[in-house]
Amino acid sequence: DIQMTQSPSTLSASVGDRVTITCRASQSISSWLAWYQQKPGKAPKLLIYKASILESGVPSRFSGSGSGTEFTLTISSLQPDDFATYYCQQYNSYSRTFGQGTKVEIK
Amino acid sequence: QVQLQESGPGLVKPSETLSLTCTVSAGSISSYYWSWIRQPPGKGLEWIGYMYHTGSSNYNPSLKSRVTISVDTSKNQFSLKLRSVTAADTAVYYCARDFSGLFDPWGQGTLVTVSS
Numbered sequence: 001d002i003q004m005t006q007s008p009s010t011l012s013a014s015v016g017d018r019v020t021i022t023c024r025a026s027q028s029i030s031s032w033l034a035w036y037q038q039k040p041g042k043a044p045k046l047l048i049y050k051a052s053i054l055e056s057g058v059p060s061r062f063s064g065s066g067s068g069t070e071f072t073l074t075i076s077s078l079q080p081d082d083f084a085t086y087y088c089q090q091y092n093s094y095s096r097t098f099g100q101g102t103k104v105e106i107k
Numbered sequence: 108q109v110q111l112q113e114s115g116p117g118l119v120k121p122s123e124t125l126s127l128t129c130t131v132s133a134g135s136i137s138s139y140y141w142s143w144i145r146q147p148p149g150k151g152l153e154w155i156g157y158m159y160h161t162g163s164s165n166y167n168p169s170l171k172s173r174v175t176i177s178v179d180t181s182k183n184q185f186s187l188k189l190r191s192v193t194a195a196d197t198a199v200y201y202c203a204r205d206f207s208g209l210f211d212p213w214g215q216g217t218l219v220t221v222s223s
Contacts, residue, residue: 043214043215096205096210
């Protein structure tokens with residue numbers, strides 16, 4: 001089974017900050033990685049797929065990069081609406097696996 | 108636009124079977140894969156499994172022995188059965204369209220508590 005590890009688990013930042021979240025896979029998943037944003041009491045929302053492709057309607061301040069086993073999600077200038085928990089998810093294999101999540105908090 | 112809605116009991120007794128249904132509207136279930144995902148209170152997301160309308164399925168190895176996902180194309184619904192539940196199965200359960208491994212859209216989620 002492919003394991004996904006995110007870091008950090010929690011991140012404190014201010015509006016306007018550049019934020020980077022890392023996701024590592026236990027084996028190569030090529031570019032088969034997605035990022036989701038989840039707000040309290042809501043279902044997750046797809047932000048990025050195939051490591052770097054922005055889902056329609058997602059602000060351009062979000063970007064993704066990486067391939068193989070190491071990936072990053074970057075928010076170029078954190079906005080008030082971006083305080084949430086972010087999950088990576090691999091879909092390389094017939095199985096699907098999520099990272100444990102990164103909570104972005106207000107500093 | 109496709110919408111999904113979970114339904115089922117909010118309380119299940121330990122050792123019994125958790126049963127949930129996801130109704131798909133504004134789209135046919137006879138395309139795409141369909142998945143169940145859960146989230147224990149205050150914790151992360153766990154993929155449970157998926158099914159295609161033809162009956163092809165795949166489950167999380169950690170749950171495989173207790174899970175069955177089925178599809179009813181006549182009702183545009185798919186269902187989850189999780190047997191022999193314990194308190195560790197208490198979670199918000201989501202259904203989602205599984206588009207080649209991408210989950211979108213999701214249902215709103217339903218909390219299932221395992222307690223006597």
